[in-house]
Amino acid sequence: MNARGYIPRWLAVPAAAGLLFLLVPLTALVARVQWSTLWSDVTSEAARSALVLSLATGAAATLVCAGVGIPLALLIARSSPRVAAVLRALVTVPLVLPPMVGGVALLYLFGRNGWFGGLGLPFTTVAVVLAQVFVALPFLVLAVEGALRSTGVEIERAAASLGASRGTILRRVTLPLAAPGIVAGVVLCFARAIGEFGATALFAGNRPGVTQTMPLAIYTAFNGGGVGQGTAVALALMLLVAAIAVLLLVRGWRPSVGAA
Template sequence: MSVLAIFGLLLLILPIAGLFSRVDWAEFPAAITSPDALEALWLSLRTATAATVVCLVLGVPLALLIARSGPRLAGVLRALTTLPLVLPPLVGGIALLYLLGRNGLIGGSLAVGLGIRIPFTTSAVVIAQSFVALPFLVITLEATLRATGARFETVAATLGASRWTVFWRITLPLAMPGLVAGTVLCFARALGEFGATALFAGNAAGVTRTMPLAIYTAFNGAGVTQESAIALSVLLVVVAIVILLFMRSWRADAPR
């Protein structure tokens, strides 16, 4: 078993080691600070932050609804919420396109009635990132809410506290470790999103070309140089490591 475990660990570590081995560390600072690389980095940070805000606004109520529902309803809602996790990202992009595209279920009405065009814009990037990242927030927070239970909320309500008071003073503080962990995972997933963004938002420099798309474009002979693509890949790995370390530190310091 130990041998198999070691091979499993190597399967996870060696590809990252191979990536780091290709980095020209002397050129690394220049590669990640080139105009195209900085443009992609800044766009990724802005859209991932916006997507995280969207997920917080929509995901916290959804997680609370699932956690406080009965077993059958909670099971259905949880399955629907986790669907984007098991769908191929490209399928998610196609689904968004047929929902909000010019000939889509809603997009046609938006384009004709209000003159709003969503696909292939920066807003489309945020929507695609929100679609794939929302389950990470909801499932993490829902597990925490279910573990803390509703007994303190019930006591507060019987003492005359309003729903908002119960939420802000009881529910949210108790669920804070799960909320922080879910938010961090949500941001990390949004930052690394590629497939749905490529189909639904396109790959326009400065508009929809996030870091993953800039990396893909470079390795297909356009956009940033291959050195910048490798540097951006390493930068994404470092960001992911920092996020995981932050989550571990938060969970270690969280009250139990």
């Protein structure tokens, strides 16, 4: 069987152009890294603060997303097609919205004059986590929901016919079968959380040590403040490495389509 199909060979030219358009800017970024000072750049006080804050808030946001996202994915996967389509569309909205719009929405919800303005959340570390949850949750939900739909319900029905309770079926059948999708969703969610910029900048601000995550530190450096540009480039390289690691992890947990 010819897995490569029969596409015209000339399509390789625009395809190569598209690939180069994605890779050349990243190559330019790597070329600007000052390797001799890389370690000192990423271990400077400002860089460590942004790095630790990004990892801590990203981990917290991922835990929140897992806590609410896995049940939401289960609900979508086991709903009727019409209900599932509506719920899936609602979950996908943050993916297509500009992140700044998400920040505005969070401000109107938790800001001084918002519905929950008395909580005093804007421009705090908690606001960073909330912004990250808003933009990262769809990645986890859609990954887990896809895994749950692919497993079907036949084994669950067999377990129910043998007398297993709903809770037992969830713990012993449903979640283990969807484990690769759950892991992929969690990894993608964490990567999106630590890379979040727009909603965080608007809702949480850019206070060093409080709300200044790695993306915000990079932005500030290239606007004449905060960490130096060498440190900013080093942080950008760390985000690039993290993104590559995420892709490798997700690939490792997803079996190939053509696998036996």
